[in-house]
Amino acid sequence: MNTNQPDWASIAEKFDLWIPHIAPVGEILLDALQAKAGDRIIDLGSGTGEPALTLARRMQGKVDITGIDSAEPMAAVAQRKVEEEKLKNIRFQAMPAEKLEFEDNSFDRALSRFGVMLFEDPLQGSREIHRVLKPGGRFAIAVWSTPKTMPTLHWSYQAFRDRIPDELAPPLARVTSLGAPGVLEDLLQQAGFRGFEVRAHTFHYQFSSFDDYWDTVEASDILKQQYDALPDSERASIRDEVALFAKDFHTENGLVIPHEYLVACGHK
Numbered sequence: 470m471n472t473n474q475p476d477w478a479s480i481a482e483k484f485d486l487w488i489p490h491i492a493p494v495g496e497i498l499l500d501a502l503q504a505k506a507g508d509r510i511i512d513l514g515s516g517t518g519e520p521a522l523t524l525a526r527r528m529q530g531k532v533d534i535t536g537i538d539s540a541e542p543m544a545a546v547a548q549r550k551v552e553e554e555k556l557k558n559i560r561f562q563a564m565p566a567e568k569l570e571f572e573d574n575s576f577d578r579a580l581s582r583f584g585v586m587l588f589e590d591p592l593q594g595s596r597e598i599h600r601v602l603k604p605g606g607r608f609a610i611a612v613w614s615t616p617k618t619m620p621t622l623h624w625s626y627q628a629f630r631d632r633i634p635d636e637l638a639p640p641l642a643r644v645t646s647l648g649a650p651g652v653l654e655d656l657l658q659q660a661g662f663r664g665f666e667v668r669a670h671t672f673h674y675q676f677s678s679f680d681d682y683w684d685t686v687e688a689s690d691i692l693k694q695q696y697d698a699l700p701d702s703e704r705a706s707i708r709d710e711v712a713l714f715a716k717d718f719h720t721e722n723g724l725v726i727p728h729e730y731l732v733a734c735g736h737k
């Protein structure tokens with residue numbers, strides 16, 4: 470499988486460009502998580518801190534949150550926000566999900582937004598989630614669905630595919646690796662979870678125009694590896710080709726692109 474995901478460490482300072490766009494997914498996850506006062510909560514693959522920071526702001530120190538991310542610069546960006554906002558009872562640490570430095574049965578809640586399918590070893594990461602949750606502890610995780618339901622990455626994949634080596638193509642297979650029917654269910658079962666539910670949801674990326682969208686893609690460096698592998702003469706053709714794919718998604722509210730994702734939630 471092409472595992473050429475972005476170099477999260479090097480784009481940590483730019484990842485916030487995407488945060489407002491995926492905020493609706495955070496709301497669905499926090500609803501599913503059902504956090505209550507006194508809970509100890511872990512957010513895995515916490516990136517620049519969302520949705521853990523939103524939860525911390527809402528619960529005002531009544532819950533204790535730890536975010537972990539394998540990319541140290543991501544955890545540093547999130548931790549900087551904690552300090553700037555003087556948020557209580559929340560911290561971010563660099564740590565791989567596959568090897569959590571926490572005791573068995575130590576968290577009441579676990580969440581992850583678009584992290585699990587990117588773990589180097591999603592099964593081991595899921596086993597760790599199961600291990601650190603207390604009996605009866607609740608989890609809520611979001612993963613992307615299938616390639617066809619994820620237009621933006623699919624467009625980039627198609628535009629780059631024939632222009633750069635296979636192993637450098639946008640990581641469509643990895644990002645959608647838990648999206649096919651039954652795959653996430655199998656993973657969670659193997660990790661030890663029972664009686665959970667998996668539901669498909671849709672949210673919409675919204676940009677004022679195609680240029681607004683593609684400027685965000687370029688400014689966030691999310692496709693940096695692909696651009697670095699591309700001959701300079703081809704740069705403009707990528708933008709033009711993706712613009713063609715996007716043409717059916719122009720509305721009176723700008724460019725509106727539906728994306729499907731799955732939310733799994735349940736108890737240990």
Ligand SMILES: C[S@@+](CC[C@H](N)C(=O)[O-])C[C@H]1O[C@@H](n2cnc3c(N)ncnc32)[C@H](O)[C@@H]1O
Pocket residue numbers: 477478488491513514515516517518519520537538539540543564565566567581582583584587588589590594
């Ligand atoms: C798509 S970002 C999502 C960030 C954040 N959860 C959000 O929704 O804004 C995926 C994150 O997972 C992290 N990640 C990838 N593999 C990981 C692993 N094995 N353990 C922990 N974090 C990992 C990346 O560094 C990156 O910050």
